[in-house]
Amino acid sequence: MSLLLDISTREAEVRHIEEVGARFRLVSFTAERFRNAPWTPGDMVQVIASGSTLLGVWEVRSYTPLAFDPVTGTAEILWYVHGNGPGSDWCDSAEVGTLCRLVGPRRALSLPKQQRPLLFFGDETSFSTAVALRETPSRHRDVRFVFEVDSVEEARVVIERFGIGDSTRLIAREANDRHLDEVEHEVLDTRRSTGAANGVLTGKASSIQRLYRAFRAAGVPGRQITNVPYWTPGKRGLKGH
Numbered sequence: 001m002s003l004l005l006d007i008s009t010r011e012a013e014v015r016h017i018e019e020v021g022a023r024f025r026l027v028s029f030t031a032e033r034f035r036n037a038p039w040t041p042g043d044m045v046q047v048i049a050s051g052s053t054l055l056g057v058w059e060v061r062s063y064t065p066l067a068f069d070p071v072t073g074t075a076e077i078l079w080y081v082h083g084n085g086p087g088s089d090w091c092d093s094a095e096v097g098t099l100c101r102l103v104g105p106r107r108a109l110s111l112p113k114q115q116r117p118l119l120f121f122g123d124e125t126s127f128s129t130a131v132a133l134r135e136t137p138s139r140h141r142d143v144r145f146v147f148e149v150d151s152v153e154e155a156r157v158v159i160e161r162f163g164i165g166d167s168t169r170l171i172a173r174e175a176n177d178r179h180l181d182e183v184e185h186e187v188l189d190t191r192r193s194t195g196a197a198n199g200v201l202t203g204k205a206s207s208i209q210r211l212y213r214a215f216r217a218a219g220v221p222g223r224q225i226t227n228v229p230y231w232t233p234g235k236r237g238l239k240g241h
């Protein structure tokens with residue numbers, strides 16, 4: 001093990017894996033160096049999905065713990081196994097006892113700062129962040145969720161598992177992003193009817209851009225909208241800023 005790797009990353013072990021529907025896995029890690037580590041809901045951890053020597057290429061991928069316990073040094077991440085990259089493959093092949101190296105937690109998005117009522121938009125990669133809102137002082141109170149997803153049936157298993165089914169609207173993706181008209185309508189309508197002061201936009205970069213423009217056109221000040229792109233087609237390993 002190289003010294004750099006040892007200093008800059010934390011060794012962690014997979015302690016528990018739960019299949020949540022077909023393509024989601026809830027993975028629980030413990031790391032000695034997570035004990036007493038500061039964590040704010042919305043922070044990310046980064047997983048070294050491949051590369052374990054100083055000279056090798058590190059494939060670093062970002063994920064958002066839905067819960068973090070500094071007493072036991074445990075982070076839990078809800079992972080979308082989309083099947084197109086090393087982060088997804090790493091999760092797919094992980095087992096209880098698998099060792100890995102992580103970076104963080106580090107800042108990506110501060111969920112406690114988001115005022116309620118809150119409108120949260122995302123996709124499959126955003127479910128872990130959406131669940132992490134329950135670790136904020138207001139928990140899931142006065143939050144409405146809108147997600148664009150490949151499979152409404154698979155996504156429903158996730159939202160029911162984490163108890164956010166009643167406050168969530170799932171919209172199926174369509175060719176050429178035709179569904180984004182419906183997403184935009186739903187997001188603006190929900191914002192109006194709930195009086196949501198703040199919007200959090202996560203997930204696919206192009207969807208976020210479109211909704212950001214729609215919010216601004218509806219008169220929402222830019223400071224009330226938080227954007228964190230989680231992925232974009234053809235690009236590898238986005239870091240959220």
Ligand SMILES: Cc1cc2nc3c(=O)[nH]c(=O)nc-3n(C[C@H](O)[C@H](O)[C@H](O)COP(=O)(O)OP(=O)(O)OC[C@H]3O[C@@H](n4cnc5c(N)ncnc54)[C@H](O)[C@@H]3O)c2cc1C
Pocket residue numbers: 044049061062063064065077078079080081082084085086087088089108124125126128129228229230231232233234235236237238239240241
């Ligand atoms: C701050 C932050 C927090 C995140 N939190 C989570 C989280 O908690 N849970 C989670 O599952 N993901 C999360 N993501 C998203 C995750 O990091 C990306 O999906 C990442 O690309 C996965 O790495 P990979 O190695 O599987 O794919 P990459 O090697 O990065 O990409 C390979 C190919 O796969 C495509 N791809 C990436 N994501 C998807 C997708 N969702 N659907 C279809 N194609 C895709 C890319 O566009 C690219 O073409 C987060 C991202 C950021 C920036």
